[in-house]
Amino acid sequence: MTFIITMKQHDSYSTFQPPMRDGVTASKIYLPKLEKLPQSLFVFLCEHFSHISANEWKQRFDDQLILDMRGRKLCIEHPYTENTHIYYYRFLNHEIQVPFQEKILYENDHLLVVDKPHFLTISPSGQYIQETLLVRLKKTTNNPDLTPIHRLDRETAGVVLFSKRPQTRGIYQQMFADRHVKKVYHAIAPYDPELSFPCQVALRMEKGEPFYTMKVTEGKINSQTEIHLLEHDQMWAKYLLQPVTGKQHQLRVHLNWLKLPIKNDPFYPTVVHKDPHDFSQPLQLLAQKIEFVDPITLQALCFCSAYELTL
Structure with a gap:
């Protein structure tokens, strides 16, 4: 199942655009209706994006890098809310510096x-x-x-x-x-x-x-x-x-x-x-x-x- 999709036109907050942070624009994820609700948004993200470690998702919550459709910063205990969108910013703890300039x-x-x-x-x-x-x-x-x-x-x-x-x-x-x-x-x-x-x-x-x-x-x-x-x-x-x-x-x-x-x-x-x-x-x-x-x-x-x- 693909979770990153375009915002529906009837969303109440479709006009909200997360600001760019340090040159990085936010990614958007759609939260679909599921047969069994996850214990939290954090659990859902860990289960469905397993290539990203739980520690990294936790760090994103701690660094206030995950937002709802209104732009409010979400905490790690935030519940999973069906048929909504969230935004998140990608980051790396350690990144190799490229010593050449464009x-x-x-x-x-x-x-x-x-x-x-x-x-x-x-x-x-x-x-x-x-x-x-x-x-x-x-x-x-x-x-x-x-x-x-x-x-x-x-x-x-x-x-x-x-x-x-x-x-x-x-x-x-x-x-x-x-x-x-x-x-x-x-x-x-x-x-x-x-x-x-x-x-x-x-x-x-x-x-x-x-x-x-x-x-x-x-x-x-x-x-x-x-x-x-x-x-x-x-x-x-x-x-x-x-x-x-x-x-x-x-x-x-x-x-x-x-x-x-x-x-x-x-x-x-x-x-x-x-x-x-x-x-x-x-x-x-x-x-x-x-x-x-x-x-x-x-x-x-x-x-x-x-x-x-x-x-």
């Missing part, structure tokens, strides 16, 4: 364009909340509506776009869906004199094992990349990659399929569990440039990363 390249009324460093996750997940690009930017801009329009892997640096306004977010998302955005990446990977460039790689990709990886399979093609060779020495080469599609880990998988795994890739060809405190070997993949015609202003825009990959 840079805002451009903004207008609708868009924020950012140059993301390596090792910085886009959105809160797992062991990162404060040390994510989205939360950092929300704190910098004081804009709780900020939302990424597309994604870059934690390991990848470069240009990424954020929506500033919910009213126009879908217009920019559709721009990506319709492939009206030209993206250029750079990568450092092994040099193979037996391969000819430019070349097109077109493969079918599906979820792999472990679950956070992708694999190449037989079947209808669903990923395509154009690859150019920019420069090389005897061991390494710098490649220009232009993805036609946008599958997860597409560029990493496509180069690995050519037996040219990207330098310092912790997933391909083999998953290597690195020390999360080790920032010494960033993945050599860069979202170097993005070009598009702004669908609202009709202005032709082009943004380039200040980062550069070298052999």
